Amino acid sequence: MAHTFTVTLGYTLTLLIGGLGICFVSQRCVEDFSTSRLHSIARVSLVLGSVALFLTTVGVLLGVVWTEIEWGRYWSWDSKEIGGLSVVVWLVCYLVAHRLFKSSERGVLTVSMLGNIVVSLAWFGPQVNGLHQYGTPNTSLLLKIAILVNIAFFAIGFVPAGRLRLRKDG
Numbered sequence: 001m002a003h004t005f006t007v008t009l010g011y012t013l014t015l016l017i018g019g020l021g022i023c024f025v026s027q028r029c030v031e032d033f034s035t036s037r038l039h040s041i042a043r044v045s046l047v048l049g050s051v052a053l054f055l056t057t058v059g060v061l062l063g064v065v066w067t068e069i070e071w072g073r074y075w076s077w078d079s080k081e082i083g084g085l086s087v088v089v090w091l092v093c094y095l096v097a098h099r100l101f102k103s104s105e106r107g108v109l110t111v112s113m114l115g116n117i118v119v120s121l122a123w124f125g126p127q128v129n130g131l132h133q134y135g136t137p138n139t140s141l142l143l144k145i146a147i148l149v150n151i152a153f154f155a156i157g158f159v160p161a162g163r164l165r166l167r168k169d170g
Contacts, residue, residue: 002062003066006055006062007060008059009055009059010087011052011122014052014090014115014119015116015119017052020044020048021111021153021157022153024109024110025113025154028157029159038106042105042108042109049098050095053088053091063081067081080122083122083125087118087119087122094111094115097111111154113157116146117146117147120146
């Protein structure tokens with residue numbers, strides 16, 4: 001139960017970081033952020049990313065212990081295990097990028113949406129290939145839509161600030 005709780009909370013926080021990225025991109029399409037507001041949002045995403053990394057790592061390690069107790073091996077290369085490891089690797093990369101590219105908060109917030117794709121594949125990917133039975137019969141379609149929406153917002157994130165604003169002529 002602790003494994004499921006920590007992984008779910010870590011995944012949810014990672015999705016929340018991606019949600020911040022989507023909100024950032026959506027707002028930035030209309031007008032640019034002030035420097036203080038941009039620093040504030042970036043700081044929040046750094047804190048959330050750190051907590052998400054901790055919780056997801058603890059959850060994966062608890063899963064490893066459970067696997068050893070139940071199946072007699074620490075790692076079985078199950079798609080859920082690989083998904084959890086992928087989220088941990090993504091979060092480490094995100095936090096390293098946060099530290100290395102402090103001056104480019106716009107880029108880090110834009111890249112945060114890629115975490116939504118990693119979590120979506122880790123969480124719902126095993127259902128698509130039939131290895132685990134949870135979710136809905138339309139999981140494959142919903143997963144594809146979620147990935148496409150995140151890719152669209154990711155691409156919009158590279159549009160200059162205010163470029164997509166509706167202008168009143170006259």
